[in-house]
Amino acid sequence: xxxxxxxxxxxxxxxxxxxxxxxxxxxxxxxxxxxxxxxxxxxxxxxxxxxxxxxxxxxxxxxxxxxxxxxxxxxxxxxxxxxxxxxxxxxxxxxxxxxxxxxxxxxxxxxxxxxxxxxxxxxxxxxxxxxxxxxxxxxxxxxxxxxxxxxxxxxxxxxxxxxxxxxxxxxxxxxxxxxxxxxxxxxxxxxxxxxxxxxxxxxxxxxxxxxxxxxxxxxxxxxxxxxxxxxxxxxx
Ligand code: NDP
Numbered sequence: 001x002x003x004x005x006x007x008x009x010x011x012x013x014x015x016x017x018x019x020x021x022x023x024x025x026x027x028x029x030x031x032x033x034x035x036x037x038x039x040x041x042x043x044x045x046x047x048x049x050x051x052x053x054x055x056x057x058x059x060x061x062x063x064x065x066x067x068x069x070x071x072x073x074x075x076x077x078x079x080x081x082x083x084x085x086x087x088x089x090x091x092x093x094x095x096x097x098x099x100x101x102x103x104x105x106x107x108x109x110x111x112x113x114x115x116x117x118x119x120x121x122x123x124x125x126x127x128x129x130x131x132x133x134x135x136x137x138x139x140x141x142x143x144x145x146x147x148x149x150x151x152x153x154x155x156x157x158x159x160x161x162x163x164x165x166x167x168x169x170x171x172x173x174x175x176x177x178x179x180x181x182x183x184x185x186x187x188x189x190x191x192x193x194x195x196x197x198x199x200x201x202x203x204x205x206x207x208x209x210x211x212x213x214x215x216x217x218x219x220x221x222x223x224x225x226x227x228x229x230x231x232x233x234x235x236x
Contacts, residue, residue, distance in 0.1 A: 001027045005070040006216070007063070009053050009110060010080035012036045014179030015129065018205035019077055019212045020046060026213060031066035033059070034080065053080045053106035054098070063113045073117055075216040078107040078128045078151070083181060088142045096143045103147035104154070111158055111169075118167045126162075126169040127215045128155045129208070130227065132235045135173055148173075152227055159225030168224040170215050175231025177203040198233030 006023050010016035011032030020030050020038070024045055032038075033051040047069065051062040067073060081103045084095035107128055118124040133141055134148025152171050159169040176182055176193050182202070185193070194200060211230050214220050229235045 004028050004074040005072055006030045006075040006077065007066045007070065007073055007110075007114070008032045008077040008079055009106060010034050012038050012048075014181060015174065015177060015205045015208045016077075016079040018209035019079060022206070022209040022213045023075070023216070026217075028075070028216075029070070031070060033062050033066070053110075054102045056105070056109055059106055059109050060113050063110060067114065067117055072121055073114060074124060076110065076114055076118075076124070076126045077212060077216075078110055078126075080106060081129065081147075081181075083141065083144050083184075085140050085144065087140055091143060096146075099143040100147050100150070103144070104150040107151050108154060111154070115158075115162075118162065119165045122166045124167045125216050125220070126155070126158065126167065127212050128169070128171045130155075130171040130173045132173045132175045132229055132231045135227065135229065135235050155227075156225045163224055168215075168220070170220075170223060170225065171227040172208060172211050172215070173227050173229045173231065173235070174208050175203055175229065175234045177205055177208060177230075179205055196234065197231070198236075201232060203230060203232060 006028045011020050012034040023030050029045045031047045033049045035052055037048045049062045051058050053059050084099050128151050130151045131148040133145045134152055137145045155169045155171045208230050211228055
């Protein structure tokens, strides 16, 4: 397969790391923006750009560095994300704004910064990591659900803006995937969640990465503006 380039936010661990490994196996060179670096050595085709995506200026300048180095960008994955759970009655402005800023605003800034590159190239696949919670909501996660629903609205709008230039924009909505994000759940919470999943198990990061691989590839060339749930059947 010919060499391609990808930029991803997050990527130092969890789902993002699995995405990077999958892209590498498909002959992608990858630039990832996160605060910490991947612990293992993945070779010379992976480049870390230290960046807090919540810092708008730093995000824009880091993206510009990545685009300059890459030249062309085949795939952009907006994956960086955080949770700050709590019932709305006790949710601080800071916990609401931090989640919106890191999950949603960073996705907006990344798409805007790379829009010129994509529209000029007339090809590319943008894959935004939302969540099933952005589709159906979740008590105790008003901030997170709002950010992830916002990513869906943003992605569908961009899919319409970019389609005539051959640039596709899709969302993946993972269900419960085993990463440091879901490690915070207690064993009894996990048991209750698994009970509600038709396939009766939590997902693995590689399962989300396989969906990214599909949406990045020409196998999905007629798919844009969609939300694909990778959730063991939770949302149907
Ligand atoms: P992890 O907590 O394991 O990883 C989060 C990633 O986001 C890390 O690479 C982290 O890098 C990066 N990140 C977080 N904050 C920032 C920041 N301020 N600046 C730069 N990078 C940041 O989470 P997951 O792998 O589970 O989650 C990945 C995505 O998948 C998120 O968007 C999440 O909302 C979504 N998702 C996850 C689900 C799950 O069940 N796990 C379910 C549904 C959606 P670093 O800390 O090095 O900066």
